[in-house]
Amino acid sequence: ETGVTQTPRHLVMGMTNKKSLKCEQHLGHNAMYWYKQSAKKPLELMFVYNFKEQTENNSVPSRFSPECPNSSHLFLHLHTLQPEDSALYLCASSQGLAPISYNEQFFGPGTRLTVL
Amino acid sequence: DAKTTQPTSMDCAEGRAANLPCNHSTISGNEYVYWYRQIHSQGPQYIIHGLKNNETNEMASLIITEDRKSSTLILPHATLRDTAVYYCIVRVAVGNYGQNFVFGPGTRLSVLP
Numbered sequence: 229e230t231g232v233t234q235t236p237r238h239l240v241m242g243m244t245n246k247k248s249l250k251c252e253q254h255l256g257h258n259a260m261y262w263y264k265q266s267a268k269k270p271l272e273l274m275f276v277y278n279f280k281e282q283t284e285n286n287s288v289p290s291r292f293s294p295e296c297p298n299s300s301h302l303f304l305h306l307h308t309l310q311p312e313d314s315a316l317y318l319c320a321s322s323q324g325l326a327p328i329s330y331n332e333q334f335f336g337p338g339t340r341l342t343v344l
Numbered sequence: 345d346a347k348t349t350q351p352t353s354m355d356c357a358e359g360r361a362a363n364l365p366c367n368h369s370t371i372s373g374n375e376y377v378y379w380y381r382q383i384h385s386q387g388p389q390y391i392i393h394g395l396k397n398n399e400t401n402e403m404a405s406l407i408i409t410e411d412r413k414s415s416t417l418i419l420p421h422a423t424l425r426d427t428a429v430y431y432c433i434v435r436v437a438v439g440n441y442g443q444n445f446v447f448g449p450g451t452r453l454s455v456l457p
Contacts, residue, residue, distance in 0.1 A: 230387065271388070271447040318387050333380075335387030 231255040232336035234319050240342045241309065249304040249339045251319030260302040261333065262294060263318040271318065277302060278324070309343045316340050347371065347434045353452040356426075362419040364451050366432030369413040376435050377408060379417045381428040382450070388431065391417065422455045429453070 232253045241247050253260065262274040276284035277296040291313075293305040302319055320333040349367045356362040368377060378393040392399055392406045394415070399406045405418040419426055431450040 230389070232387070270449050273446075316385070320387070332390050332393070333388075335389070337387050338385070340385070 230334045230336065232319060232321055232334050234317075234336035234339050236339060237337065238340045238342075240344065241306070242344050243309060243311070245309075246305070246307040248306065249317055249319075249341075251302040251304075251336055253300055253302075253319075253321040253334070253336075255321060255334060256323075257321040257334070258299050258324045259322045260296060260299070261320040261322075262302065262304055263320065263335075265316040265318060265338070266312075267315070274304075306341075309341075311343050314341055314343045347446065348432045348448055350430075350432050350448065350451045352449070353454070355454050355456055356419075356422045358424060358455055358457050359421055362417075362422040362426065362453060362455070364417040364419075364430050364432075364453065365414065366417070367414045368432070368434050371412050371434050377406070377412075377415050378433040378435065379404070379406065380431045380433065380447075381426075382431070383425075383428045388447075391430075422453075424455050424457065427453060427455045 235250045239247060259278045261276050263271045264274055265271045273286050274288045275282060275294045280296045280299060291308050295303040295305060316338045318338045319336040322333045347368055347370055376393050376395050379391040380388040381391055382388040392401055392404050394406045394408050396408060398408060406415060408415045429450040429452050431447050433447060
């Protein structure tokens with residue numbers, strides 16, 4: 229247990245569906261992240277939030293829409309996805325973005341997404 | 345692109361020390377070296393980090409060369425549960441808040457009975 233939970237753990241959806249992934253951290257952290265891990269590929273950073281404000285969007289298609297209502301919760305809203313979006317989606321949190329001593333990221337177990 | 349290079353895979357006998365190398369020849373003076381690992385289908389797990397000095401914690405030791413161009417992660421007594429992909433990461437800065445980690449392909453460590 230890392231203190232970061234993700235639901236659901238597995239999700240199968242059609243290309244016309246709308247679904248949401250949820251992440252919750254119980255660590256009192258201020259920064260939260262979404263990563264995508266496709267089969268046999270390294271992790272790719274998608275979004276970074278700090279104190280509920282989005283600070284990074286790594287050229288992610290608009291069919292992925294993040295939401296951070298507070299520092300403990302992070303959502304990833306999905307709509308009109310493509311089969312190539314099938315991947316493991318990982319959420320992480322860290323105490324902050326600076327200074328360096330707060331760099332350690334705690335990852336959730338991920339949501340395994342399959343788009344049919 | 346990741347700023348580190350690691351071997352694609354390594355094997356280690358159970359109970360022996362696992363030494364995982366990492367090259368980061370372009371590391372700058374204020375960048376830290378981090379190690380994470382990812383057991384199959386789980387989220388990455390933090391192991392250790394360091395700047396210049398060697399570091400040790402309950403999981404592993406980190407040896408950084410004096411010129412900081414390479415480092416070695418040491419698992420002193422590898423167990424089967426240490427089988428995972430190990431990522432060596434140099435903290436990079438992106439925009440004004442840079443805190444993301446660039447994960448390369450890592451080293452797949454197989455601990456053999």
